[in-house]
Amino acid sequence: MTTGSVSPRRADTRRNNERILAAAAESLTGSEEISFNAIAKKAGVGVGTVYRHFPTQEALVLAVYRREVEHLVDVVPVLLRTHTPELAFKEWTNHLARYMMTKRGLAKALNAAATSPQELFAKTNKAMLSAITTLLEANIEAGTVRPDLDPETVMRGLAGLMYLDPKTDWQAQTVALTKLLWDGMCRCPSPGC
Template structure:
């Protein structure tokens, strides 16, 4: 056995885990109801596999939430590199944050139920989103594009209007208009 090799069983377990989370995210975008049977069927795994990975619906809901947040946060460095500070802010708000917020109505209801059962949302997830916004603002401030002292929390509150986008409308235009409005409010000079 070579150093760093991963057994095919472990790789299969990781693929199943990710497939279950992806299917559950789609399922929860439409409904707050968690059906392990429906999720297992769409993920192409047995229902026992779902229960092995996520013993309770709350475990699954919180894992989906953390996965979605991780995807939202992990893209920021790539956006900064590819688009520069101003373009990264716009791309993150319109192509990543808007779809994340717009499609989370079912997940939001499921999260409310899960946190009522468990306590609170994982604090690290909320902080990760703030940190991502802070990284975007810091890059823009250092580039002289955003005035110093703009608070990430304030900008996030300003973008909460993205929650009201309707996926069946011209949401891309509306997201761009909202991001542009916020951008003009934080811009330097």
């Protein structure tokens, strides 16, 4: 019979897994190169621990990709609880831009790692569309954006974030793109609504 508590070993395993994924995501932000030694050092674990969690580079790349997409979806309800719908959308766009910076380094490795990239990307698109739809519905209900917005069109607009260069001031470019998109989505006719 279990008591419902998590054993210290399992908790440690989960923490190590998360630290490895965070270190790998950070490493892949500017490069598609994966060094298990560098990731282990950055995560504060032994290289054997990295290999136990992710026996191949492909397994690690796919796990980082899934983690990043999961985070983008999971953060939406949190943002909507803690911010106005407008600010939640804008903050989520910042999260999306950081994701795009990670995906940039992941892209080549991901295509090599995924046995069926089309299936993987279709699931990602579905998850992203769901997140955008939730954010738009909250803003429509708040009266901050036009009610006729199509989530797929908004997603295409946000795809411009893929062209950001992590070696430049991508944060300022994200703000500029978000403002442009928001102004187009805005319900009120005055500038800067």
